[in-house]
Structure formats: structure tokens, C-alpha cells
Amino acid sequence: MPPPNENSQPVPNPAISIRAAHLNDLPAILALEQTAQSAAHWTADHYQSRLQSQPQSACFLVAERQSAESNSQLCGFLCARIIGTVPAGTASVAEWEIENVVVLQECRRRGIGAALMRALIEEWQEHAGAAVLLEVRESNHAARALYERHGLRETGRRRAYYRDPSEDAILYARYRQP
Numbered sequence: 001m002p003p004p005n006e007n008s009q010p011v012p013n014p015a016i017s018i019r020a021a022h023l024n025d026l027p028a029i030l031a032l033e034q035t036a037q038s039a040a041h042w043t044a045d046h047y048q049s050r051l052q053s054q055p056q057s058a059c060f061l062v063a064e065r066q067s068a069e070s071n072s073q074l075c076g077f078l079c080a081r082i083i084g085t086v087p088a089g090t091a092s093v094a095e096w097e098i099e100n101v102v103v104l105q106e107c108r109r110r111g112i113g114a115a116l117m118r119a120l121i122e123e124w125q126e127h128a129g130a131a132v133l134l135e136v137r138e139s140n141h142a143a144r145a146l147y148e149r150h151g152l153r154e155t156g157r158r159r160a161y162y163r164d165p166s167e168d169a170i171l172y173a174r175y176r177q178p
């Protein structure tokens, strides 16, 4: 079986493609994350660890756009860690926790977040993962709408989970159909 996410996947805009993230994407991933206040903020070590633990323990996707000069620019990413074991020959009990998803401000509302989510869900289904999970700030309506459009449903709330500013986390999950 090929490593997950190696194949570019089409998105509505033909100049955008989705592919597995590589270690040399790290500077662009960090720069992009810094532009998004509502994103989760992780250290370089954290991202590096996720990039290096693919495909067994992480699914890390990037969206790339081709410019007129045919240079490519990273315009979005989605990072999930895979928790749990994948017993050979049986259904996986692994849970896929989405840790972060960010799209470059100027590229938002063009289907890139949706393309990243679709690619993640496809990988999760291919690997028969048990659940996709995440938590998000209650006020992050854009992200919550994105998750809901991809079949995730509210499963709970963690009061005052976030700081600066303090805010509840809303928990979301999508479970594999039996």
C-alpha cells in the first residue's frame, strides 16, 4: 500500500493541490500558523514530531497553490495525530485527532479547508480509523461550520479550557459506521 496522502488530490481550484506534508514544509507551516490568531499554536518541535511520525502516528496534509511564475506556495495545512494501535488484518481502533487546520487569510472561502478535511476523512476511512476527534474554541464559527460540514458532531464541552482569552472548548467527533 502506498504511504497515505502521497497522491495530489484535486480541489475545486485547479491551481491548488493537496499532498502529504514533508519536513522541508516546516518553515512555511510555522509562518502560516503565525498568521492565524484563532489557530492552535504549537512549537516547531511539535510539528516536526508529527511530520516525522507519518504515516503511522500522524496525518499531515498541505495545500499548495501554483503562482503565475509556476512557483508553488503553501496556502493551507491540516495536522492530525493518530492515537491508538492498528492491529494487522483487523479494523483499526485508532482515533484521529485533528490538532490544527489553517488556510492563508487571502485564500479562505475558496474550498481549501474543505479539500483538506475531505482528504483527511478519506485517509481515515481508508485506514478504517475508529473516530475523528477534535476540540475548538466555542467562538470559532468558521472552523465549527467546516467540521460540521464534514460529518463531525458536537459531543461535549470543556469549560474554560482555553486561555488568553478564557473560553470553553467544544468537542467534536465523527465515528466509523459499523
Ligand SMILES: CC(C)(COP(=O)(O)OP(=O)(O)OC[C@H]1O[C@@H](n2cnc3c(N)ncnc32)[C@H](O)[C@@H]1OP(=O)(O)O)[C@@H](O)C(=O)NCCC(=O)NCCS
Residues within 6 Å of the ligand: 036, 037, 038, 039, 040, 099, 100, 101, 102, 103, 104, 107, 108, 109, 110, 111, 112, 113, 114, 115, 135, 136, 137, 140, 141, 142, 143, 145, 146, 147, 149
Ligand atoms: C477554518 C478555516 C481553516 C476554513 O478554511 P477555508 O478554506 O476558508 O474553508 P472553505 O472555504 O473550504 O469552507 C468550507 C466550509 O466551512 C465553513 N466556513 C468556512 N469559513 C467560514 C466562515 N468564515 N464563516 C462561516 N462558515 C465558514 C462553511 O460551511 C464553508 O462552506 P461554504 O463555503 O460552502 O459555505 C479558516 O477559516 C482558517 O484558517 N481559520 C483560522 C485558523 C483556525 O481557526 N483554525 C481552526 C483551529 S481549531
